[in-house]
Amino acid sequence: MTRSLPGTPFHPRTAPLVEGQTWRRWAGFVVASSYELHHDREYHAIRTSAALFDVSPLFKYHVRGPDAVRLVDRVVTRDVAGARVGQVLYTPWCDAAGKVLDDGTVSILAPDFLRVTAADPNYRWLCENARGLRVTVDDASESVAALALQGPNARTILEHATGTDLAGLRFFRLQNALLRGVPVTITRTGYTGDLGYEIWMDASQALPAWDALIAAGTPFGLTPAGILALDVARIEAGLLLLDVDYVSARKALIEPQKSSPLELGLEWTVGFDKPAFVGREALVAERERPAEWRFTGVEVAWEPLEALYTDLGLAPRLPTTAWRTSVPLYAPGSEHQVGYATSGCWSPLLKRYLTLAHLEAPYAEPGRELDMEVTVEHRRKRARANVCALPFFNPGRKRA
Amino acid sequence: MTAIRGTGGGRYDAIVIGGGHNGLVTAAYLARAGKRVVVLERRHLVGGAAVTEEVIPGFRFSVFSYVVSLLRPEIIRDLSLPAHGLEILPLESTVTPMFDGDYLAAWPDADQTRREVARHSLRDAEAYEEYSRLMGLMAMAVKPIIGMIPPDPTSLSPRDLRGLLRVGRHFQSLSAKHFHLLYKLMTMSSADFLDEWFETDVLKATKSASGIIGTFMGPRTPGSAYVLLHHYMGEIDGAFRAWGFARGGTGAISESIGRAARAFGTEVRLDAEVTKVRTQGGKATGVVLANGDELQAPVVVSSLDPKRTFLRLVDEADLPADFVADIRRFRIRGSSGKVNLALSGLPDFTCLPGVGPHLRGAISISPSLEYVERAYDDAKYGAFSRRPYMDIILPSMIDPGMAPPGKHVMSVFVQYAPSTITGGWDDSRRDAFGNAVLDAIAQFAPNIRDVIIDKQVLTPADIERITGLTEGNIFQGELALHQLFFLRPSPGWAQYRTPVRGLWQCGSGTHPGGGIMGAGGRLAALEILGTGA
Structure with missing residues (x-):
């Protein structure tokens, strides 16, 4: 008997590439933290050529039947009923109190067939909400494998690999294609904030699909990339992460750990005009009140940070690997804590120290000055920081 | 000492x-x-x-x-x-062998456990995490009660009133949802309580077993849900529901x-x-x-x-x-017995052959709710269970000092063994009880009799005789x-x-x-x- 966590369907290809045995866990699977000993090159591939990520551990649910749209529309905050076949929607979903349970994407594959991706298991939640509807919910987490192809060369590579013109595939749309004979669904989505696609296929076809992409992509600088590179890119893109930037209402131990979509900067995803969805009443009521919390970008200012180090005769140390801890933020020069950052990294591209943060609403407008706690040579210091609108990085090619 | x-x-x-x-x-x-x-x-x-x-000789037993x-x-x-x-050393897992040769396991890791439970029911795998979290919260909710001297609700002394006020305030601080859950735990049978959460029978059977340990109740007896909670109150290093072996x-x-x-x-x-x-x-x-x-x-x-x-x-x-x-x-009716075995080798479970991590945790003989309830039925009418519920551990797998090198000790907690059985406990009934236990184990680990060097069978009467616990009630x-x-x-x-x-x-x-x-x-x-x- 083995209790080892499994690899993904791509494991036979990815495992030989991991130079330092740097694996990490993701949703009950093991995936590469980075393939090379440092994730630098993998990160730069995202921004300068193309990176290939194994995102198979995402939870995936297939919702089928005449009421498939009704079910998903009832569960998530986005207006699914108003969307068309071929669309992909990013959306959170909430409990009855309007607190976020999880976030993911909804792909409308056919009028009666939707695919929902999620960071946490949601089979039970979908089933509970499906009572009385003509719909089946299947957990496709293991039967569907997924790759993310991200970066400026992503389209060229995918066009070569599929022999399909993808110029017409717009941001957050999907298209079916054959990838060197392997039937795949291509969605123009990703977690990097760059031009990119996610490619969904039957798990049994994972290896030929991987091989096809590597063959087509290598001449264009395609580089397999791990979670560490992805983490930097998603912070630059201002994309939040469950269990890191927010706590699911399902797992929160106390009320203050929960967040509403409005408090996470996701007001745009809430279909207030929809007649009914889980959490609607609470969110409508919340919209009437002034918001208490905001989720936003906070940039740590360079010169004052550098000065903290030069005072000690040291060069500044920067988080080239993203951190995922909670760091206090204060009103400038005061002991009044006004929020906390939950993710942060040095952006090698922007040459800025970026963080994602929860702030009391009055302190969250862009440009607002704050102090962030930093530890410099074992001592707690305050570094100057400023509120920034998200995303930090938003290239035109993302939507072009 | x-x-x-x-x-x-x-x-x-x-x-x-x-x-x-x-x-x-x-x-x-x-x-x-x-x-x-x-x-x-x-x-x-x-x-x-x-x-x-x-x-x-050579084998040390708790x-x-x-x-x-x-x-x-x-x-x-x-x-x-x-x-x-x-x-205190960790006791990490619980494995329940099933009649069809399969098993249900709870491993120390949440991902492993979710995968394992999902083999039986995807829905239960998700419910399991929520259930564990809520029971942890419930254990937190009653923790202050555990740690306080019970105030007398009929007394008007300032001290009792202060205590009652503390209890009242504490319960008021619970959310409505948590208060309702606590109320259910205090009144329901463990089987009914678990029915609200899970669909997998063997999962309910195994969870319900911790609602009957040491009590003269079956999983369908109202009130048994509280014992579920009592067993969640354990705390090791700040984590609720962590069992250990000294x-x-x-x-x-x-x-x-x-x-x-x-x-x-x-x-x-x-x-x-x-x-x-x-x-x-x-x-x-x-x-x-x-x-x-x-x-x-x-x-x-x-x-x-x-x-x-x-x-x-x-x-x-x-x-x-x-x-x-x-x-x-x-x-104070005693309901359990104990069988301690000195083994020349390890039991070989049909569901998980050979040596594996399952032997470092608890093995629960609770293949179905009906099995456990029937075990209670025997006891209700004055007999020991012909097919008892058992909680088995192999302490020598956790602490090798408990047995000579390469040999093992096995601790078998057995329920039900009523303190008063028809005809009274005597040597022949103790032997019959010991045999019933080994028969029940052999259903799942057929080699058990081959590896036994010696055994100690303790009925509630023996427990009372040795420890003085009235009716052997633990x-x-x-x-x-x-x-x-x-x-x-x-x-x-x-x-x-x-x-x-x-x-x-x-x-x-x-x-x-x-x-x-x-x-x-x-x-x-x-x-x-x-x-x-």
Whole structure:
């Protein structure tokens, strides 16, 4: 008997590439933290050529039947009923109190067939909400494998690999294609904030699909990339992460750990005009009140940070690997804590120290000055920081 | 532990009757406060039902109580038990073999467990995490109750009112959802409660088993859900619901408490059976030992169960009649037995052949709810279960010091074995009981009889004979709602006092009840010292 966590369907290809045995866990699977000993090159591939990520551990649910749209529309905050076949929607979903349970994407594959991706298991939640509807919910987490192809060369590579013109595939749309004979669904989505696609296929076809992409992509600088590179890119893109930037209402131990979509900067995803969805009443009521919390970008200012180090005769140390801890933020020069950052990294591209943060609403407008706690040579210091609108990085090619 | 085998009479500030873990905890706290304390233990070793003995040469057994999680962290801290030798090793998993050759496992890792439960039901795999989280929250919710001296709701004394107010405020602080859940836990059967959560029978059977351990209830008996919660209250290193195994067996826990008590100056006398509590003018003055020695103290604390204390050691004439009636009514039916096996090799489970991590955790023989309920049915009508529920561990897989190299000890907790069976317990019924246990194990590990070197079979009658626990009840009285908190062991006498001034009680028969918890022992000492809340 083995209790080892499994690899993904791509494991036979990815495992030989991991130079330092740097694996990490993701949703009950093991995936590469980075393939090379440092994730630098993998990160730069995202921004300068193309990176290939194994995102198979995402939870995936297939919702089928005449009421498939009704079910998903009832569960998530986005207006699914108003969307068309071929669309992909990013959306959170909430409990009855309007607190976020999880976030993911909804792909409308056919009028009666939707695919929902999620960071946490949601089979039970979908089933509970499906009572009385003509719909089946299947957990496709293991039967569907997924790759993310991200970066400026992503389209060229995918066009070569599929022999399909993808110029017409717009941001957050999907298209079916054959990838060197392997039937795949291509969605123009990703977690990097760059031009990119996610490619969904039957798990049994994972290896030929991987091989096809590597063959087509290598001449264009395609580089397999791990979670560490992805983490930097998603912070630059201002994309939040469950269990890191927010706590699911399902797992929160106390009320203050929960967040509403409005408090996470996701007001745009809430279909207030929809007649009914889980959490609607609470969110409508919340919209009437002034918001208490905001989720936003906070940039740590360079010169004052550098000065903290030069005072000690040291060069500044920067988080080239993203951190995922909670760091206090204060009103400038005061002991009044006004929020906390939950993710942060040095952006090698922007040459800025970026963080994602929860702030009391009055302190969250862009440009607002704050102090962030930093530890410099074992001592707690305050570094100057400023509120920034998200995303930090938003290239035109993302939507072009 | 080398204890002082003191003899003769003597004067003390306090006498503690019984050297079980609660008696030792009370003694340690009293001695820590500067009192001159003596513990009187009937047997040749301390521990009561938490003892390690080399029953079979070379093989050491936690003879009765066999796992730990409920031991209060404040006791570990206050008495510096790690410095006195306490080492708790993790007991990480629970595996339930099934009749169809499959199994259900709960592994120490959430991802592993989710994958495992999902093999049986995807829905249950997700419910499992939510259930565990909520039970953890419930355990947090009742934690302050566990740690407080029960206020008497019928009393108007400022102290009781303050206590009641604290309880009231505490429950008010719970969300409506959590309050409703707590109410259900207090009133439902464990099977009904689990039906609200899960669809997988073997999962419900295994969870429900922790709702019946040590009680004379079946999984479908209302009230059994509370015992589910009682077993979630264990805390190791701040994590609720973590079970552990003490290095050296459960006797090592008692010994560490004993060492702490002695380090504070407690005298521990072994082979010193108390036969009578001396009173004068309605006040306790000391005790008489079986050898005729008399010891005097203004404070006498009994760690024995309520029936043994009040119906055997105290003169009934010194007690109010209604109190005596209450104690006679106190439900203390023993429901479990224990089989300890010395093995030449490991049991080979059909569902998980060979050696594996499952042998380092608990193996639960609870293949279906019906199996467990039928086991109860036998007991209800005065027989031991033909196919009993069992909780099995192999301590030598966790602590190799428990058996000679390459050999093993196996601890089998067996339920149901009623304290009174039709015809009464005798040698032939004990043999039959032992055989039923081995037959039931052999259903899932067919090689079990081939690897047995020797065995010890303990019926509730044996448990009573050896430890003195009335009817062999491991909790010194059932953990039923009608005898918990301010009703444990008797209304009006739940604050460790007794109708005899100077006579106190500190055993598991007091709030908050059984398991190697020590909470009763500690709270009693605080109450005696007048420093309790």
